[in-house]
Amino acid sequence: MDYFDGLNIVMSGNIPHHTGVIVNTPMYYSIQFNYSxxxxxxxxxxxxxxxxxxxxxxTYPEEKFSYGTCERNSRxxxxxxxxxxxxxxxxxxxxxxxxxxxxxLVSVLCADRFLHNIKEMIKxxxxxxxxxxxxxxxxxxxxxxxxxxxxxxxxxxxHTAFLNNLSEEINAHPEKEYDFNCFADLCQIxxxxxxxxxxxxxxxxxxxxxxxxxxxxxxELLSSSAHSVxxxxxxxxxxxxxxxxxxxxxxxxxxxxxxxxxSPGTK
Numbered sequence: 489m490d491y492f493d494g495l496n497i498v499m500s501g502n503i504p505h506h507t508g509v510i511v512n513t514p515m516y517y518s519i520q521f522n523y524s525x526x527x528x529x530x531x532x533x534x535x536x537x538x539x540x541x542x543x544x545x546x547t548y549p550e551e552k553f554s555y556g557t558c559e560r561n562s563r564x565x566x567x568x569x570x571x572x573x574x575x576x577x578x579x580x581x582x583x584x585x586x587x588x589x590x591x592x593l594v595s596v597l598c599a600d601r602f603l604h605n606i607k608e609m610i611k612x613x614x615x616x617x618x619x620x621x622x623x624x625x626x627x628x629x630x631x632x633x634x635x636x637x638x639x640x641x642x643x644x645x646x647h648t649a650f651l652n653n654l655s656e657e658i659n660a661h662p663e664k665e666y667d668f669n670c671f672a673d674l675c676q677i678x679x680x681x682x683x684x685x686x687x688x689x690x691x692x693x694x695x696x697x698x699x700x701x702x703x704x705x706x707x708e709l710l711s712s713s714a715h716s717v718x719x720x721x722x723x724x725x726x727x728x729x730x731x732x733x734x735x736x737x738x739x740x741x742x743x744x745x746x747x748x749x750x751s752p753g754t755k
Contacts, residue, residue, distance in 0.1 A: 492623035494575030497613040499568075502606065505712055506566040509556030514547045516570040517585065519629055520555070521596065523603050524704045525564025526660065529555040531589040541659030541701065542599035544633055545592045546585060563712050567606045569626060584630045586637070594633045595655075597691030599704075600739075605629055639688075647675050651689045655697065662701035663725035668694045702726060703739050710748045717744040 498516055506525075521544045529545055530536040532552050547553050557564055579585040596602045605625045612622040650671075658666065671694075672682035686694045706724035709715050718729050721744070726732035736744050 492575075492620040493618070494578075495571055495573040495623045495626065496617040497569060497571050497609065497619075497622055497626070498617055499570035500606070500610045500613060502567040502603075502610060504565045505563045507557055507563055509554065511552070511554045513552050514549055514570075516547075516572050517549070517576045518547045518568055518570040519606075519626070519633075520545050520547055521567045521602060521606060523565040523567060523599055524708050525566075526558045526562065527556060527564050527566075528558050529553070529592055531592050534589050537593055539593055539659075540656065541704070542596040542602070543593045544596050544602065544629075545594065546587065546633075548585075548587055551587075551589060563708070565708070567603060569606055569609055569629075571626060575623070579627070579630065584627065584634055586634065594637050595690070596632070597636060598632070599700075602629065602632065639691075647677075647685055648689070650675060651686060654686075655690050658698055658701050659704075662698060662705050663723060665725075666694070666698060698725075699735065700739075703736060706732065706736065706744070707740065707747060710744055717748070720744070 499518075521542075522539070523542055526538070526540040527543075528536050528538045530553070536554075538558060545555075576585065580587065605628065609622045609625050612619040612625075654671065657664075668682065668686075669679055672679045675682060677685075683693055686692075686697070690697050692700065702725045706720050706726065709720040709723055710717070713720070715723065717733070721729050721732040724732075733744055736742075736747070740747055742750065
């Protein structure tokens with residue numbers, strides 16, 4: 489089959505407890521994905537950008553990249569796919585692989601699906617560098633990044649800065665209480681209107697976005713600390729441990745206790 493020739497996946501990884509900082513000028517073209525945790529990114533001499541939660545960015549040769557955890561001893565969940573081959577040139581020319589050093593971060597709306605696809609690519613390329621289905625998944629991830637970037641540009645409005653700050657605050661501190669009625673009043677719009685523009689901006693209704701952020705923080709605490717399930721739930725913003733456990737199992741297909749046992753950092 490030669491439909492997907494010209495792209496080799498030469499390096500990949502999924503690191504649930506990534507620490508430290510990476511500084512290099514890459515040899516390959518890659519998708520880097522921060523699934524959870526806070527991090528910074530600096531491309532060349534451009535100003536560093538800081539974010540928390542699910543973001544992806546591209547790295548490529550002839551440019552210096554610095555990225556990693558913001559604080560000493562902090563952890564984040566990071567995954568990546570590195571590629572090379574003549575097919576990359578076509579992806580760049582078509583505008584699918586976007587080298588944008590002044591605006592490198594792309595918010596990933598469907599973080600679990602994005603991570604799942606990277607894991608699938610890692611499996612598919614464990615024995616060969618040029619698995620056609622892995623190449624298809626790589627291009628699907630690029631397409632998702634392109635669509636999310638386009639959506640962000642399309643959703644520019646008088647409320648964009650407010651929504652950016654709010655979504656970043658929720659990702660960084662999901663344990664807090666958020667009054668979306670109050671936020672709608674601050675924007676001087678109705679609550680239904682606020683819900684609509686929030687969904688357009690993030691891909692989720694406000695309460696859904698908050699629930700996903702709380703589940704991610706709970707998962708991070710379970711996999712990287714000695715907190716009990718009850719403590720992790722509380723620190724992530726859940727008052728009802730049983731409701732939390734039910735949602736966690738539905739989201740991760742594992743109970744909180746099972747998730748902890750299967751996390752490398754807690755063994």
